[in-house]
Amino acid sequence: MRPHIILYSKSDFQAMHRAGNLAARTLDFITPHAIPGCNTGELDRLCEEYIRAHDAVPAPLNYRGFPKATCISVNHVVCHGIPNDAKVLREGDIANIDVTVILEGWHGDASRMYWIGDKVSVAAQRLTRITHESLMRGIAAVRPGNTTGDIGAAIQQHAEQGPARVVRDFCGHGIGRGFHEAPNILHYGNAGEGAELQEGMIFTIEPMINQGNAQVKVLPDGWTAVTRDRKLSAQFEHSVGVVEGGCEVFTLSPRGWHCPPYH
Ligand code: MF3
Ligand code: CO
Ligand code: CO
Numbered sequence: 001m002r003p004h005i006i007l008y009s010k011s012d013f014q015a016m017h018r019a020g021n022l023a024a025r026t027l028d029f030i031t032p033h034a035i036p037g038c039n040t041g042e043l044d045r046l047c048e049e050y051i052r053a054h055d056a057v058p059a060p061l062n063y064r065g066f067p068k069a070t071c072i073s074v075n076h077v078v079c080h081g082i083p084n085d086a087k088v089l090r091e092g093d094i095a096n097i098d099v100t101v102i103l104e105g106w107h108g109d110a111s112r113m114y115w116i117g118d119k120v121s122v123a124a125q126r127l128t129r130i131t132h133e134s135l136m137r138g139i140a141a142v143r144p145g146n147t148t149g150d151i152g153a154a155i156q157q158h159a160e161q162g163p164a165r166v167v168r169d170f171c172g173h174g175i176g177r178g179f180h181e182a183p184n185i186l187h188y189g190n191a192g193e194g195a196e197l198q199e200g201m202i203f204t205i206e207p208m209i210n211q212g213n214a215q216v217k218v219l220p221d222g223w224t225a226v227t228r229d230r231k232l233s234a235q236f237e238h239s240v241g242v243v244e245g246g247c248e249v250f251t252l253s254p255r256g257w258h259c260p261p262y263h
Pocket of ligand 1: 059109
């Protein structure tokens, strides 16, 4: 069965701009705190305080039993890393911080990579850059009449030119009044396949790109997804809405902090 894809109204889009903007500002806010010696539990608390101070709530908290306000995924962690005071970030680490806010009943979902300190390896820098570029290629494929497969194909084509591989086990998702709605947005696939995009659809695009092969496993905590080969993984996420001729991105950084280095 094919789940129904909601077509949102112009005023719904305005609400999504507000929610998405708060998610983006949270990612801006946390940037100067993501430095060597900090721990991911503290980063999570800072994000949660910021979100609540702006009259929103963190969507992940207690979502299907998830215990924290944000997901923070370091180095070989692909996604859904659980923030933890014992997880200290070190010089040279790369980390994804994934923030989803609920503001006035609307979900804004975004994530970015952070470089910890100024000694991140060239390989990690390249993985970060290709992952952000792949997300932006996917976004460039969003317009009425295109399909979800066009998005996945654009991402995969860019990401898999070299040895890096797109993670198959997690996908983008419809979003709006609900956190995870139809359609699924695969980050790989064939142009022309999948659901046809229509004005009013709202979804995330959030490719996870591994330095090595695509294989992932989930740790016994039931959440933390890691690369099986323990090589690095990177991810960026935006929430977007389909409009005439293209799309609007709800989660752009007001500071212009789209991809590291952020200065
Ligand atoms: N924000 C993540 C996403 O992009 C979902 C996190 S669900 C959680 O869809 F439960 F792990 F928080
Ligand atoms: Co998402
Ligand atoms: Co997210």
